[in-house]
Amino acid sequence: MCLAVSGWLPGAARYAPVVKRLGCIVLVMGCGFQSNGRDTPIDGNSPGLDAAADAGAADAMPDARVCFGSGLVQVCLARAPGPPITYSGTSSLDTSRAASCTQTAPQTGGPELCVIAATSITVGGTLTVTGTRPLVLIGADSVSVLGTLDLSSTTSTTPRRTGAGGNPGQPLCVNPAAPENDNGGAGGGAGASLGTKGGDGGTGDLNNSGTPANGSARGGVASAALGAPALLRGGCRGGNGGDADAQHRGGAGGDGGGAVYLIAGNTITVSGDVFASGAGGDTTPNTGGAEQGGGGGGTGGMIGLDAPTVSVSGHVVANGGGGGGGGALNGGTAGGDGTTASWNTRAASGSPGTGGTGSVAAGAPGTAIKLVDMLKGGDADAGGGGGGGGLGIIWIDGKLDSAVMMISPAPAPH
Numbered sequence: 001m002c003l004a005v006s007g008w009l010p011g012a013a014r015y016a017p018v019v020k021r022l023g024c025i026v027l028v029m030g031c032g033f034q035s036n037g038r039d040t041p042i043d044g045n046s047p048g049l050d051a052a053a054d055a056g057a058a059d060a061m062p063d064a065r066v067c068f069g070s071g072l073v074q075v076c077l078a079r080a081p082g083p084p085i086t087y088s089g090t091s092s093l094d095t096s097r098a099a100s101c102t103q104t105a106p107q108t109g110g111p112e113l114c115v116i117a118a119t120s121i122t123v124g125g126t127l128t129v130t131g132t133r134p135l136v137l138i139g140a141d142s143v144s145v146l147g148t149l150d151l152s153s154t155t156s157t158t159p160r161r162t163g164a165g166g167n168p169g170q171p172l173c174v175n176p177a178a179p180e181n182d183n184g185g186a187g188g189g190a191g192a193s194l195g196t197k198g199g200d201g202g203t204g205d206l207n208n209s210g211t212p213a214n215g216s217a218r219g220g221v222a223s224a225a226l227g228a229p230a231l232l233r234g235g236c237r238g239g240n241g242g243d244a245d246a247q248h249r250g251g252a253g254g255d256g257g258g259a260v261y262l263i264a265g266n267t268i269t270v271s272g273d274v275f276a277s278g279a280g281g282d283t284t285p286n287t288g289g290a291e292q293g294g295g296g297g298g299t300g301g302m303i304g305l306d307a308p309t310v311s312v313s314g315h316v317v318a319n320g321g322g323g324g325g326g327g328a329l330n331g332g333t334a335g336g337d338g339t340t341a342s343w344n345t346r347a348a349s350g351s352p353g354t355g356g357t358g359s360v361a362a363g364a365p366g367t368a369i370k371l372v373d374m375l376k377g378g379d380a381d382a383g384g385g386g387g388g389g390g391l392g393i394i395w396i397d398g399k400l401d402s403a404v405m406m407i408s409p410a411p412a413p414h
Contacts, residue, residue, distance in 0.1 A: 065265070068117075068138050071306055071397030071414050073232050073261045077117055078103055081140045085118040087147075088125045095131030095164045104133065110231040111168055123149045123272065134165030134232045134259035134302075143264045143307070145314070147272045151258030153235070153279040153298055154337045155321070163258020163276055163301055165234035173236035173256070174223035176201075179293050179384065181250075182217035184210020186242025188326055188377035188384035189253050189281060189296035190220030191364065194236050195318075195409055198222040199364045199375025199387030202326060204242065204293055207358055207381040217242055219377060219384045220296060228412070234259040235278050235301035235392050241293030241324065241383065250293040250383075251331070254279035254321040257301025257338065257392055264307035268398075273315040276301035277338025280347060281324035281363055281386035289331015294324030294350050294363045294377060294385045297335050300392025300409070305400075312402040315343050316394055319408055322347040323363030323377045323386025329355025335363045335386060343408045344368050349385070356382060364388035369408035 067076040082102075095114035098104050105113045114133040121139045126148040129135050135151065137143055151163035167173070176198070179187030185205035191198025201219025208215050220239040235256025242250045257276040262268050278298030283289050300318030319339045325332025336348030347366025354360075358381030364374065366388050377385030391409040400413055 065140060068263050069306055072395055073136060073304060075105055075115055075136060075138065081117040081119050081138065083118060084120045086122045086124055087127045090126045092128045095129065095133035095135055107231045110172065110233055111165055113232065123147050126150065129164040129258060130161050131164045134234060136261045136263065139264045141265055142267045143262045144269045145272045145274055149260065150275045151260050151301060152275045152277040152338065152340060153255035153257050155254055155279040155282050155334045156337050162255045163234065165259035166256045166301055167237045168233050172233050176223060176239035176296060177221035178239065179220040179242035180217040181243045182210050183244045183291055185217060185291050185380060185382040186244050186250055186293040187217040187219035188293040188323065188386045189239035189241040189250065190222040191296040191320065191323060191375055191387035191389040192236035192238045192256060192299045193223045193225050193390045194299035195225060195393045196367060196372045196390040197225045198296060198299065198390040199377065201239065201293060201296060201387050202361045202377030202384030203379040204326060204382065204384040206379060222387055225390065229302065229393060232259050232261050232304060233302060235299035238281050238296030238298045238386065238389050241295045241386055244291035248288060248290050248292055249284055251281055251283035251295035251324040251386060253295045254281045254298035254335065254389060256298040257318055259302040261304035266308060268305050268307040268310045270312045270314045270316060273341065274303055275340040276303050276318040276392060277340055278321040278389045280321040280335030280337045281350065282334045283324040283331045283350060285331050287330055289327040289353060290329055292327035292331055292383045294326050294332055296386040297321030297323050297366050297389030299390045300338055302393045302395065304395040306397040308398055310396055310398045310400050312405060312407060314406065315341055316407045317343045318392030318394060319347065320367035320389030320391055322349045322366040323388050325350035325352040325363050326361035326378065326380050326383030326385045328353035328360045328382040336366060338366050339368055343406050346371050353382065358382060361385040367391045369410055
């Protein structure tokens with residue numbers, strides 16, 4: 001059986017739906033909810049819905065509503081939320097697995113969502129979230145992040161990771177214009193753009209020492225900032241650096257940060273950390289990276305907070321990654337991943353390669369709140385540096401109650 005929600009009762013409970021007709025259970029912009037069909041643990045790290053819900057226990061719960069969200073993201077569940085969920089210790093969650101979710105839900109024009117719902121949700125330890133679907137956490141009463149909820153993307157870690165919902169591709173992201181290839185020094189890749197514009201890649205082969213013999217090698221060109229979102233989506237990937245030749249490839253662009261939306265019937269409390277920063281632009285190491293262009297940094301992702309009261313005393317961060325350094329006789333180093341706990345500082349720029357003669361180019365630093373300039377990669381006789389990645393988006397539906405805010409970028413309240 002399906003349910004279509006076409007409005008909200010004025011003056012009634014905040015999430016009470018007006019039912020106009022039968023059809024299918026709706027997530028704002030589309031139909032087709034998919035439950036995981038499991039009443040045992042949702043995945044190896046988190047408890048699932050209690051089987052008693054199927055026997056009518058949901059009616060006895062403190063809050064038997066099934067529709068949640070007052071703004072950008074609104075979700076109607078297949079059934080009322082189950083018992084409280086707590087994440088403790090160090091754990092991970094892969095949203096690509098439908099079994100990791102209470103249910104999956106579509107977005108018109110955007111990626112499918114992984115929804116986890118309970119009467120309350122608490123992140124007490126460190127929960128790292130990867131996968132193709134953005135994450136939505138729904139607490140009928142509350143959502144509390146006392147530890148770390150991390151959807152950042154990384155180049156510096158082993159293995160590298162992409163935060164859940166990062167790199168949604170076109171048309172949600174606009175690819176930077178590619179840099180020029182040149183065996184005397186290729187152009188650097190541009191940083192990606194989302195909430196703010198990324199930086200252009202640096203110019204390579206300023207001394208025109210290589211081929212093609214048409215002067216210097218232009219760096220990649222960043223797209224414009226993408227403006228206010230219409231749905232939940234992750235950050236965008238930086239542009240690849242230019243190649244010196246078929247054996248000397250440019251550095252890969254950094255991945256965009258992930259996407260998460262917290263929805264609570266009463267309160268959201270963040271005394272810990274919520275991270276969705278982008279990865280640094282990469283490089284090819286050693287002689288394999290000779291004369292390459294550095295990769296551009298990825299953007300921060302998207303973090304949404306929706307409750308009548310939103311209290312933040314910890315970090316909420318979606319910063320952009322730094323650009324990779326240009327190659328000389330050796331490749332440069334990767335740009336730093338977008339900052340997290342150091343929320344108001346930039347990610348480090350990648351260092352240029354070593355060896356040879358002439359100038360070498362560093363990548364650009366990343367972005368943080370009020371630090372969105374000087375994002376162009378360095379120019380050089382050798383390979384150009386990668387541009388820095390733009391900021392992500394912090395979206396708030398509800399009253400933000402925070403005496404001291406460690407939030408980057410600046411939140412957009414609604």
